[in-house]
Amino acid sequence: MTEYTPGGLYRDPDGWLRPKIQQQPSPSTTGQSGPNGAGVVQPNNQIIPPGTAMATNGPVVQPLPYLIETLAIHEPLIVASPPQTLTTGILADFAVSLAFGVGALRSHADRGFSTAGPLCVRFVTEAAVVGAVNHRIAVIAASKGITWPLTQPTLDVRGADVWSLKADEFVAELVSESVQVVVFDFMLSIPARATIMNKWHDIFHLVATCACSGIVPILRLPLDEDHALMPSREDIKFPVPEALARQFLFVTRRTDYEIGTGVHRLLMVSDCPLNAGAFYLLNVCEGSDRSQWSLTYDFATQSLSAAAQGNPESNGKGAAQPSNSSTAGPTAGWPSAKQKLWNALGKYPDGETETVLRKEAGVSPAAAKRFLAELEHEGLVVKCEIKKPAGRYKERAYPAFKRAA
16 A cells, blocks of 8 residues: 655655655556656656566656656546636636647747736746746656555545545645645556545545645546546535636547647536536647647637537637537537437437436446436436336336436
8 A cells, every 4th residue: 555644745856846655565566658658757766668667566756747748648637726717718728738748838928828827827838938847746646556545544434524634734735845736646457446436525625625725736547438537527516615616627538649640639628617518629739830849739619519519619719608409419529428328318218217228328337427417417418207116016206317308
């Protein structure tokens, strides 16, 4: 087991601030290469070439430039900013900059963003200039499973009170060390995924504590085919203040990036107060200048509901507002599990239970719960009740879902 020790931050010989990790011995394993075949960076800052066997009992700690350059290929990101007014354009611009490399960050200055903007934008703009060398980052990695504080044995016993105390202590120390960004790296093994799905409340409590303290928190998660690991709106809103919950940003890929094409097809989820709806398709095309510090991106956003109706994409920083139309059908932008559920709903015009719909669609329980809630939020699905036999002469009403009339 690996866990964070409160009061245990230290600075390595290269000047990076790192959390001290207590580790219990575990069998040696073969290291995994990073995204896009990049080498793995160990806690001592030693870079291990791809495919190299290595023994490691603890988390992989990566400097910020390495993280920014390698997060983009497969993994989604969740980003929370301090409570400030964020427009759709700023969110999309920031998503593009953070997700696709340090070279994109110069575009912030080109588009008129100044250091007076939200902390997340201010940070990445400065990082483009100084290469993030002078910025400190605390990284908690979970390349071999979930680390502190999810593994604390008292978490399940004493619940949120223990988590709150741990979060406050941890964040207070980050603030005292002038940490501006903290990356929580949960590249999970399959057996550990079920655990993190049950801990979203606790995770976002910690994320909110960071954000409210002026620290930009980033959660790194593995790409899941059915997006079952994506937190729902309720997961995000429940443990954090409403004003902060509306400013969460989630970016994930709709399809894997084909290296060399320069075309990125993403899904952006945001509860920005200026958005009538929070789910957007985000298509990004890299500019022609591919030099390290001059790469810029053109992006277009489109609401999922508008896409379902075949409306043209709105370019630039504006995004088409979602519609509550119930006639919208599946699109190429939907994850496969969501489209399967939509098709299954069409077979039961009077409604059916979540269990029946899930089995009909052939999707996981987590995916069914998430995408049914998503369809309901978009106005495409409504809750209802259906009656089924509960005995020889009895009937019972069961909660169900059906397509909106």
